Amino acid sequence: MDSAVVRMSGRLRLTRLLAWLAAGALLLAVFLWYLSPHLVVEMAGRLWSCI
Amino acid sequence: MLICGALIVTLSMGIRHSFGLWLQPITMAHGWTREDYSVAMAVQNLVWGAAGPLVGWWADRSGAFRVLWLGALLYALGLFGMATTDQHLSFVLTCGVTIGLAQACTTYAVIYGVVGRNIDASQRSWAMGITAAAGSFGQFLMVPLASTLIHRMDWSPALSSLSFAALLIGPLAFGLREARRQAPAAAPAQHGKTAALLDGTPVSAGAALKEAFGHRDYLLLTAGYFVCGFQLAFIGVHLPSYLRDHQLDPQVATTALALIGLFNVFGTYAAGTLGQRIRKTWILSFIYAMRGLAMLAFVFTPPTPLSVGLFAATMGALWLSTVPPTNAVVAQMLGVKHLSMLGGIVFFSHQIGSFMGVWLAGRLYDATGSYQVVWWIAIVLAFAAALINLPIREQLQPARRLVSA
Numbered sequence: 001m002d003s004a005v006v007r008m009s010g011r012l013r014l015t016r017l018l019a020w021l022a023a024g025a026l027l028l029a030v031f032l033w034y035l036s037p038h039l040v041v042e043m044a045g046r047l048w049s050c051i
Numbered sequence: 052m053l054i055c056g057a058l059i060v061t062l063s064m065g066i067r068h069s070f071g072l073w074l075q076p077i078t079m080a081h082g083w084t085r086e087d088y089s090v091a092m093a094v095q096n097l098v099w100g101a102a103g104p105l106v107g108w109w110a111d112r113s114g115a116f117r118v119l120w121l122g123a124l125l126y127a128l129g130l131f132g133m134a135t136t137d138q139h140l141s142f143v144l145t146c147g148v149t150i151g152l153a154q155a156c157t158t159y160a161v162i163y164g165v166v167g168r169n170i171d172a173s174q175r176s177w178a179m180g181i182t183a184a185a186g187s188f189g190q191f192l193m194v195p196l197a198s199t200l201i202h203r204m205d206w207s208p209a210l211s212s213l214s215f216a217a218l219l220i221g222p223l224a225f226g227l228r229e230a231r232r233q234a235p236a237a238a239p240a241q242h243g244k245t246a247a248l249l250d251g252t253p254v255s256a257g258a259a260l261k262e263a264f265g266h267r268d269y270l271l272l273t274a275g276y277f278v279c280g281f282q283l284a285f286i287g288v289h290l291p292s293y294l295r296d297h298q299l300d301p302q303v304a305t306t307a308l309a310l311i312g313l314f315n316v317f318g319t320y321a322a323g324t325l326g327q328r329i330r331k332t333w334i335l336s337f338i339y340a341m342r343g344l345a346m347l348a349f350v351f352t353p354p355t356p357l358s359v360g361l362f363a364a365t366m367g368a369l370w371l372s373t374v375p376p377t378n379a380v381v382a383q384m385l386g387v388k389h390l391s392m393l394g395g396i397v398f399f400s401h402q403i404g405s406f407m408g409v410w411l412a413g414r415l416y417d418a419t420g421s422y423q424v425v426w427w428i429a430i431v432l433a434f435a436a437a438l439i440n441l442p443i444r445e446q447l448q449p450a451r452r453l454v455s456a
Contacts, residue, residue, distance in 0.1 A: 027191070027316060030192050030195065031313050033195045034194075034195050034305065034306070034308070035309065038202075039195055039199065039305075040302050040306075041302070042202060043072070043194070043198050043305045044301035044304060044305045045301070
């Protein structure tokens with residue numbers, strides 16, 4: 001019974017860790033997308049044109 | 052439910068956040084001025100805020116499901132109208148009025164009503180943090196996505212494709228269906244109405260409104276949210292112009308936008324999570340005070356790419372982080388029965404602040420030739436908001452509760 005509870009909480013912790021890693025990877029990917037050379041130039045042009 | 056709510060806010064806030072990128076292609080295609088486009092955006096923001104309480108009342112009464120479906124259809128219709136119309140008046144009606152209404156139907160106030168009613172108070176602030184962080188992520192994601200779509204497909208097909216994306220809100224609304232509730236009846240005479248709102252006794256929307264407007268703390272919270280809107284709209288719209296005035300490279304503005312977006316996700320989630328452990332009004336005071344300090348440091352330092360990056364990261368962490376604690380305080384203070392409507396009223400104040408932030412900054416810039424005065428207004432407002440949030444009581448003592456006659 002106790003080992004089942006321990007296994008469950010271990011699995012939960014692993015799921016949480018994986019979810020955090022996935023979220024982190026997604027955020028990093030989007031951030032790198034912003035910094036891709038053609039997009040930086042194009043968005044800068046659009047932002048500047050909004051002024 | 053939380054996943055569906057988060058995805059809906061990701062879509063609705065994300066699409067909305069990309070609107071600045073359509074200015075150039077749309078005005079060029081139709082030969083309009085920037086003012087023509089700005090009028091539609093200003094109308095959109097005001098309609099979003101003004102419709103919020105009414106839409107919230109409907110969502111509280113009938114459930115969020117129908118409201119979200121209507122919002123999805125209006126969003127799609129508005130975006131399609133933006134993509135196809137070449138008349139300025141119909142552009143204002145589609146981009147301004149229709150999308151403004153759609154945003155009122157599909158953003159925080161409506162989603163938080165469901166979250167508030169269905170998630171236990173012990174986890175409510177965290178759940179609101181998750182939902183708001185999803186909205187922040189939508190904003191972060193949609194800017195480069197919209198820019199890429201415009202680049203690859205041209206602006207009109209790109210907008211039409213976003214209108215199909217907005218339709219996804221409809222199916223996602225199935226995850227936010229609530230069990231049918233009884234229509235609110237009149238409040239019992241022997242109760243204080245705040246007590247009735249909190250303990251689940253039926254209270255009419257009118258009585259809830261009267262109660263809320265009689266609450267000093269609710270009014271203080273609403274006033275604080277005005278400042279939030281003022282600051283975000285001013286910085287969001289006028290920061291690139293400020294950077295250009297200081298001869299910074301155009302790409303610095305893009306990096307600043309990316310940093311604001313990235314740190315916004317962390318800040319919003321952190322504010323929601325901390326709201327479970329720390330007094331939420333203290334979190335709000337801290338956020339406003341930190342904004343004031345960040346702006347103070349920024350205006351006193353000559354802008355460089357590094358200082359702009361640091362400012363953007365700091366402001367990003369404080370960007371939408373006011374959303375979860377503000378709404379969680381409303382829920383705690385006045386109950387969840389009319390949360391969408393009461394949250395909608397607080398948000399209306401935010402939108403008036405946004406309008407003032409954009410408009411006043413432009414006007415003062417034209418009058419003085421710099422943003423200096425507006426920065427100082429934003430700084431003073433930040434510290435004022437920090438102070439007015441301090442005395443707000445999240446849970447009113449029974450002796451202090453206002454009892455309507």
